[in-house]
Amino acid sequence: MGRVFLALGLLACSATNAFAGIDEAINSATAPIASFIGKVVFFKVPIGDAALPVVVLWLVVGAVFFTFYMRFINLRGFKHALQLIRGDYADPKSHGEVSHFQALATAVSGTVGIGNIGGVAVAVTVGGPGATFWLIMAGFLGMSTKFVECTLGVKYREEFEDGHVSGGPMYYLRKGFSDRGMEGFGKFIGTFYAIGIFIGALGIGNMFQSNQAYVQLNNVSGGALDGFGWLVGLILAAVVFMVIVGGIKSIARVTEKIVPFMAIFYCFFALIVIFMNSAAIPQAVANIFAGAFTGEGVAGGALGAMIIGFQRAVFSNEAGIGSASIAHSAVKTNEPVTEGVVSLLEPFIDTIIICTITALVIGTAQVAAPGFAGDALGVAMTSAAFEREFTWFPIPLAFAALLFAFSTMISWSYYGLKGWTYMFGEDERGQTIYKIIFCGFVALGCIVQLGPILDISDALVFLICVPNILGLYFLAPIVKREMESYFARVESGEIKNFRNSGS
Amino acid sequence: MKENILVALDGSECGERALGAATKNAQITDSRLFLTYVIDWSPYTFNTPEENEQRHQRRESEIQKASETIVNPKAQELRDAGLEAETVVRHGKIAETLVNLTSELDIDQIYIGKIGESRLQTMIFGSVTAALVQASSVPVTVVP
Numbered sequence: 041m042g043r044v045f046l047a048l049g050l051l052a053c054s055a056t057n058a059f060a061g062i063d064e065a066i067n068s069a070t071a072p073i074a075s076f077i078g079k080v081v082f083f084k085v086p087i088g089d090a091a092l093p094v095v096v097l098w099l100v101v102g103a104v105f106f107t108f109y110m111r112f113i114n115l116r117g118f119k120h121a122l123q124l125i126r127g128d129y130a131d132p133k134s135h136g137e138v139s140h141f142q143a144l145a146t147a148v149s150g151t152v153g154i155g156n157i158g159g160v161a162v163a164v165t166v167g168g169p170g171a172t173f174w175l176i177m178a179g180f181l182g183m184s185t186k187f188v189e190c191t192l193g194v195k196y197r198e199e200f201e202d203g204h205v206s207g208g209p210m211y212y213l214r215k216g217f218s219d220r221g222m223e224g225f226g227k228f229i230g231t232f233y234a235i236g237i238f239i240g241a242l243g244i245g246n247m248f249q250s251n252q253a254y255v256q257l258n259n260v261s262g263g264a265l266d267g268f269g270w271l272v273g274l275i276l277a278a279v280v281f282m283v284i285v286g287g288i289k290s291i292a293r294v295t296e297k298i299v300p301f302m303a304i305f306y307c308f309f310a311l312i313v314i315f316m317n318s319a320a321i322p323q324a325v326a327n328i329f330a331g332a333f334t335g336e337g338v339a340g341g342a343l344g345a346m347i348i349g350f351q352r353a354v355f356s357n358e359a360g361i362g363s364a365s366i367a368h369s370a371v372k373t374n375e376p377v378t379e380g381v382v383s384l385l386e387p388f389i390d391t392i393i394i395c396t397i398t399a400l401v402i403g404t405a406q407v408a409a410p411g412f413a414g415d416a417l418g419v420a421m422t423s424a425a426f427e428r429e430f431t432w433f434p435i436p437l438a439f440a441a442l443l444f445a446f447s448t449m450i451s452w453s454y455y456g457l458k459g460w461t462y463m464f465g466e467d468e469r470g471q472t473i474y475k476i477i478f479c480g481f482v483a484l485g486c487i488v489q490l491g492p493i494l495d496i497s498d499a500l501v502f503l504i505c506v507p508n509i510l511g512l513y514f515l516a517p518i519v520k521r522e523m524e525s526y527f528a529r530v531e532s533g534e535i536k537n538f539r540n541s542g543s
Numbered sequence: 544m545k546e547n548i549l550v551a552l553d554g555s556e557c558g559e560r561a562l563g564a565a566t567k568n569a570q571i572t573d574s575r576l577f578l579t580y581v582i583d584w585s586p587y588t589f590n591t592p593e594e595n596e597q598r599h600q601r602r603e604s605e606i607q608k609a610s611e612t613i614v615n616p617k618a619q620e621l622r623d624a625g626l627e628a629e630t631v632v633r634h635g636k637i638a639e640t641l642v643n644l645t646s647e648l649d650i651d652q653i654y655i656g657k658i659g660e661s662r663l664q665t666m667i668f669g670s671v672t673a674a675l676v677q678a679s680s681v682p683v684t685v686v687p
Contacts, residue, residue, distance in 0.1 A: 127586055131642055136634025137600040138595045139586030146592055163568035203600045287593065370596035455593035 046171050056351040057258060067492055074492035074499070081499040090340025095502045096351050103181035104508040106188050109516055110523065114183035117381045120530070128539040129530075138371045140382045147367040147383060149299045150451030151390045154252045155356035157306075157437070158419035160398040167339040167348030169324070169406070172399040174349025174514045182359030183384045188512050191380030191519050192216070193365030194373060200466065206228025207369020208455070209362035209504070210234040210462045213511040220514065229507040231463065236504035237363065238459035244499020245363075245452025246478060246483030250276050253445035254486040256419060260438035273486030279446070281479045284453050285472065299447045303394065310397045313429045317404035324403035343403025354505075356395055357387040361501060362508040366455045377526040380519070382411045390391070401425045454480050546651035548573040551581070551641055554613045556573050557656030561686040562617060565654035567627065573629040577648055578607045578618050581641065601629035638674035645681055654683045 086092035107114060123129065124140040147152060160340045163171040189209065196215045197207025210230040217226025258265040282288045300352075314321065335341035358364060362388060368379040405412050405425040410488045413424040419441060426433040453475065460474040550565045552558040559665055562578070569576050582605050590598070614630040621628040629650070633640050641653060676683050 055660050062657070121579070130586065130641070132633065132635065132647070135640075136582065136584050136598075136605070138590070138598045138617075141587050141593065145589045146595055149589065150592075203601075203603070204596055284593075289591075293589070296591060300589060367592045370598075371590055372599040450591055 041126075043505070048348035049287055051465050070492040070496065074495040077499045077503075078495050080297050080350065081160070081503045087343060088147075088340060090343040090347060092343070093351070095505060096347060096354070098509060099185075099354055099505055100178070100181070100350055102360060103185045103383050104130070104510065106184040106496065106516065107181050110184055110187065110349070110520065112184075113187050113381075113523065114180060114384055117187065117384050118211065118388075121381045121384050123537075124378055125385070126539075128537050129378070129535060130538060131536070132538065137373075140378065142262040143368055143379060144385055145296075145300065145380050146451070147364045147386055148389055149296060149447045150363065150367060150414055150455075151356065151358050151386060151448075152299070152303055152394060153356075153448040154249065154419065154441060155301075155352070156390065156394045157398060157422050157441060157444075158252070159352050159356050160395050161402055161418050163352040164399060164402050165421065166338075167345040168331045168335065169399075170329075170333070170342065170345035171326035171349040172328045172396065172403065173332030175348045175353045176349075176392055176396055178350045178353030178385045179357060179395070182353060182357050182387040182391065185359040185509075185512070186357075186364060186383045186386055187380040188516060188519050189360075189362050189365040189508065190368040190383035191376045191522065192512070192515055193362075193369040194371065194379045195518075195522070197369040204466075205332045205370060205372075206458055206461060208237070208366035208458050208462075209508045209511065210459065211369075212365075212515060213507060215516075216511055216515045229511065233362070233457040233504050233507050234462040235368070236459075238456050238463070238502045240363075240501035240504065241452045241456025241459065241496055242359075242478065242481045244501055245455065246481045247451055247497070249445040249449050250482045250485035252419070253442045256441045259420060259423075260434050262295070269486040270483070273483035276446070277479045278485035280449055280453070280482050283450060284478065285443050285475045295443055295450070299443055300511065302443055305436070306440055307394060307397055309426065309433065310401045311429070313426055314404055316429050317408045320404040320407035321400075323407045324400060324407075325404060327407070328399070341413040353387075353391050353395070354502075357390040359387050360505045360509055362504065363370055363452070363455050367451065369409075375526060377519075377522050380523075398422055449482060544572055546572055547577060547649055548574050549577045549579055549641065549648070549650045549653045551579050551637075551653065551655040552613055552617065553580070553656065555656065559656075561654045561656040561684075564684065564686050566621065568654075569626055574619060574651075575629065576618075577629050577631055577644075577650065578614045578621075579631045579633070579641065579644065580614050581637045582606070582609060582632065582634045583637060585636065600679060602634065604613045605634075610614070637671045638678060641675055642678045642680070645679065648683055652684065653679060653686045655687060657685055 094267045101294045192212040194205045196212035210233045214230030335345045349468045413421040423434045464470045609632045618628040
């Protein structure tokens with residue numbers, strides 16, 4: 041075994057030089073495509089000094105519409121979501137199936153990632169403190185979008201004879217539109233979505249994550265890993281391979297246990313850092329509100345801050361992309377609405393709690409020591425804000441970033457797989473081929489700097505919001521009917537609360 | 544007096560001894576026996592999406608295995624001996640699940656073996672048997 045790894049290492053070593061050449065070749069070949077797709081997907085409408093990407097507008101309008109159409113389900117459903125998580129409505133006879141808590145935890149570990157640590161820093165740098173306000177607002181509205189997409193994911197999933205299930209936007213788009221007599225169109229956008237999620241799974245759900253994990257490790261080790269990207273890449277790919285191909289559940293289980301622990305650890309220390317700067321809290325909060333409506337010093341003013349905030353929120357909580365819908369579809373339940381209600385909590389945890397905490401860490405540091413981070417951006421900026429109080433913090437933070445990246449990769453490998461099986465069928469051999477490709481891209485993410493390819497993947501993930509939300513509009517009346525019937529039955533006691541009934 | 548007696552089996556000899564004691568009681572009082580096996584399971588774990596997808600099939604096979612290898616053969620033996628015996632297989636935390644079954648099945652008393660737990664386990668998680676005795680609303684007989 042050791043010899044194999046050594047051989048692989050040598051191979052990769054000699055390949056590093058070759059990769060440099062490949063980098064350039066691929067970059068120059070794909071750059072025009074990337075810039076074209078990027079221009080189309082992120083097509084911007086200039087409003088004053090600000091430039092509003094249409095796709096962001098599309099997502100925000102959708103989220104606002106679903107919030108009103110579902111009569112503020114993001115507020116009304118909140119308490120019920122907590123009751124479901126606590127197991128109040130879980131029939132003891134169906135214990136042993138995936139619980140609501142487990143479904144939520146799985147979906148959350150797919151979205152909590154580098155974005156929560158680094159993405160917020162980018163938002164605050166570019167959009168000023170006011171971006172935080174709009175980030176929270178987008179998280180709040182995104183809760184409604186998540187509710188709709190996760191309910192539909194369960195309702196329209198495909199159940200196979202051996203009992204396994206496949207679901208997600210590709211299935212509800214196809215079935216939903218063909219129910220409305222638009223079979224051809226449904227097939228088209230279902231496949232379109234499947235291709236998008238597949239490429240997204242190789243890009244932002246994979247290469248971007250492994251790349252960022254490597255950059256973090258390299259930063260924290262003071263550049264000791266310079267040129268060893270291939271090694272980090274191979275190790276990461278090997279671990280991912282063991283989990284998704286080898287089926288070594290213990291590794292997955294360990295990370296899935298460490299990730300929530302790291303998230304709590306992160307929030308805990310973030311709160312301490314915030315309180316250590318308690319003198320700066322009022323000013324930092326004031327800056328957030330002032331910046332949200334005046335947008336001082338931000339290109340495009342308040343609107344500029346708003347756009348940045350919304351964009352970062354989508355990147356972070358994935359509401360409107362439809363990925364969480366795939367994760368929730370795997371859960372066996374008779375009531376699709378319950379999965380939708382539980383999924384409300386994902387943007388809440390991801391954006392309203394974790395992102396806001398990060399924003400406050402940075403915000404208070406900015407007030408207490410303007411220019412504390414120097415030129416640092418992204419994760420490095422957040423890291424610098426923590427380092428002011430705890431000099432040792434960058435090391436556990438890099439470790440957390442690595443784990444977040446890893447769990448995000450595991451989740452996205454599943455999303456991509458569902459896109460793949462939608463296109464090529466549920467054949468085992470095909471699935472293994474996909475998984476091996478996926479692992480290859482993990483290693484590639486650390487080895488090569490493929491800017492344009494990442495841009496394409498990035499753009500495609502946003503592009504699949506277009507058919508997804510279009511489908512959500514069409515299918516929203518169905519969700520609304522289900523929702524009203526469900527809550528009426530909860531109210532009447534037909535859906536039993538096992539905790540209150542005392543049994 | 545005819546009663547509903549719950550016997551907690553765990554596939555060990557201890558469980559069998561508890562069953563033996565319960566059977567004697569049932570023969571005398573002409574009671575009904577509920578042979579119960581609880582599969583240890585918690586709703587608060589962290590899984591990968593793939594595990595979630597396979598969960599339903601795995602649950603079915605866990606229930607089938609527990610029924611076929613542990614609970615059903617014993618119940619058949621009892622029925623052949625002319626006793627009334629039913630079987631229950633559930634997922635959950637052991638003590639909590641048994642307590643819930645007590646009210647659900649209208650149980651009058653419980654027989655349980657002293658489950659083989661190491662000292663360390665008991666120190667960290669507490670003893671299942673002790674937890675059951677604490678929480679139960681009906682008499683519990685612990686068979687060593």
